[in-house]
Amino acid sequence: xxxxxxxxxxxxxxxxxxxxxxxxxxxxxxxxxxxxxxxxxxxxxxxxxxxxxxxxxxxxxxxxxxxxxxxxxxxxxxxxxxxxxxxxxxxxxxxxxxxxxxxxxxxxxxxxxxxxxxxxxxxxxxxxxxxxxxxxxxxxxxxxxxxxxxxxxxxxxxxxxxxxxxxxxxxxxxxxxxxxxxxxxxxxxxxxxxxxxxxxxxxxxxxxxxxxxxxxxxxxxxxxxxxxxxxxxxxxxxxxxxxxxxxxxxxxxxxxxxxxxxxxxxxxxxxxxxxxxxxxxxxxxxxxxxxxxxxxxxxxxxxxxxxxxxxxxxxxxxxx
Amino acid sequence: xxxxxxxxxxxxxxxxxxxxxxxxxxxxxxxxxxxxxxxxxxxxxxxxxxxxxxxxxxxxxxxxxxxxxxxxxxxxxxxxxxxxxxxxxxxxxxxxxxxxxxxxxxxxxxxxxxxxxxxxxxxxxxxxxxxxxxxxxxxxxxxxxxxxxxxxxxxxxxxxxxxxxxxxxxxxxxxxxxxxxxxxxxxxxxxxxxxxxxxxxxxxxxxxxxxxxxxxxxxxxxxxxxxxxxxxxxxxxxxxxxxxxxxxxxxxx
Numbered sequence: 001x002x003x004x005x006x007x008x009x010x011x012x013x014x015x016x017x018x019x020x021x022x023x024x025x026x027x028x029x030x031x032x033x034x035x036x037x038x039x040x041x042x043x044x045x046x047x048x049x050x051x052x053x054x055x056x057x058x059x060x061x062x063x064x065x066x067x068x069x070x071x072x073x074x075x076x077x078x079x080x081x082x083x084x085x086x087x088x089x090x091x092x093x094x095x096x097x098x099x100x101x102x103x104x105x106x107x108x109x110x111x112x113x114x115x116x117x118x119x120x121x122x123x124x125x126x127x128x129x130x131x132x133x134x135x136x137x138x139x140x141x142x143x144x145x146x147x148x149x150x151x152x153x154x155x156x157x158x159x160x161x162x163x164x165x166x167x168x169x170x171x172x173x174x175x176x177x178x179x180x181x182x183x184x185x186x187x188x189x190x191x192x193x194x195x196x197x198x199x200x201x202x203x204x205x206x207x208x209x210x211x212x213x214x215x216x217x218x219x220x221x222x223x224x225x226x227x228x229x230x231x232x233x234x235x236x237x238x239x240x241x242x243x244x245x246x247x248x249x250x251x252x253x254x255x256x257x258x259x260x261x262x263x264x265x266x267x268x269x270x271x272x273x274x275x276x277x278x279x280x281x282x283x284x285x286x287x288x289x290x291x292x293x294x295x296x297x298x299x300x301x302x303x304x305x306x307x308x309x310x311x312x313x314x315x316x317x318x319x320x
Numbered sequence: 321x322x323x324x325x326x327x328x329x330x331x332x333x334x335x336x337x338x339x340x341x342x343x344x345x346x347x348x349x350x351x352x353x354x355x356x357x358x359x360x361x362x363x364x365x366x367x368x369x370x371x372x373x374x375x376x377x378x379x380x381x382x383x384x385x386x387x388x389x390x391x392x393x394x395x396x397x398x399x400x401x402x403x404x405x406x407x408x409x410x411x412x413x414x415x416x417x418x419x420x421x422x423x424x425x426x427x428x429x430x431x432x433x434x435x436x437x438x439x440x441x442x443x444x445x446x447x448x449x450x451x452x453x454x455x456x457x458x459x460x461x462x463x464x465x466x467x468x469x470x471x472x473x474x475x476x477x478x479x480x481x482x483x484x485x486x487x488x489x490x491x492x493x494x495x496x497x498x499x500x501x502x503x504x505x506x507x508x509x510x511x512x513x514x515x516x517x518x519x520x521x522x523x524x525x526x527x528x529x530x531x532x533x534x535x536x537x538x539x540x541x542x543x544x545x546x547x548x549x550x551x552x553x554x555x556x557x558x559x560x561x562x563x564x565x566x567x568x569x570x571x572x573x
Contacts, residue, residue, distance in 0.1 A: 180433070181425050181433045181436075184418070185422070185425070187411075187418075188414070188422045191411035191413060192410075192411055192412075194373075195405070196411070196422065197392065198371060198373070198394075199394075199402075199423050199427070199476065200394050200397030200425075200427050201394055201426045202395075203394060
């Protein structure tokens, strides 16, 4: 039984996410929280690279999109059950990430960031021309795929609960890595990679493992998300603006912290929902996000969590 | 008996300029070997070759009889070979304890986290940082950062420690403290190779001295013998202060 209070805080968050919309059968709240769960999953896993190892992965959305494609394809064309499709998406994308990682992780700084954008663009270009996956018009699911889950109505709830579980696993993964020896090595790499290698940390392996780990849960989230949408297309699956949003969230919330990134993702989703529905700001969400990012980087380099830590130092002991 | 470290006919050049040329020497277990020479003599390059930052073009390097030539730095660290940097390289936003824990976790013993923290505490105490464990490395003074370099290297529980100018930039009191620390480390049976420009300090600390000039070995031997070597005095003539110090050291005996 874990002694640390943070374990229970994560458990509580998962419970609230699962129960809040289910109690009143509130579909609108479910849709809003589903997006929040996706954002938390994407940002938390991006944080493993960006916040821990200090590597700016600008193309992290490729994991989400590719996971979506693998799952949707297997479920629709090969009649796989959803669970098998999700698992295949997670494992397949992680394996690819490990291979990509061994190559691009030799690069540092801006060159690495550019290479990750390149990977995303290359995969998008490949998928757009890959006929089994529908090329540029993508794949549409018929409602029949929801039958094994008890029809569309029930399937959407099941997908929602699974996404909340993926979000919870993302938080546990971030937390477990951060408090482990592996995490200590990653955080050291983020500070000074050359000195860290001299201290004995196998830096190439650690970076590749972090990159691989950061691919697994986003790929499954992608599978769930596009299964739920019943539709996937290259321009949606590999949308760089979602990548950018995940980065903004991570920096706003506080890179390297588990709580800050999750909180940042939730608040960002709420703000985004508000902006999209308000008449004055509709479609301005990226402008607002950019402004917020600028203010954070200039005045609160530690993000939301850095500010909380400095105002209330005691929180450092409880909130990772 | 196999020497702890054997450097065998090692050469390294940068863009056609020779930094180290066919250099050979050995370090025995438990000894302090002083490495001196004018600026640009190749001392730091030699450290970078030994711990795998650079690969030599020719020659072999063996540690405890194992060939470590061309191994990456993180593998060499696991054999029990640690170093400090001339320009300090702290993990700035991590605390003193975390810095040392990294050293202990990934050092010779490959310790689990909890055990590594214990070793790290011990190493911090050896250099006198035991009351700064929770301080972020960025907030330490220069003397503090130098001690942290040493503590972090010690945390790895090395058999051989490479010290690159740990005394540079310190005031006389701090130097005295650091020399005492180095002696304490040697008493634990850890062999040390030390690069230092402070002649008085290195002459009294070292069991043996190697003088490098333009990447080649100019002299090797007991401090008192090396100090009397006319070629060594000549090499330092372009730099009169150390030559005078060498001379002074000879007269003190």
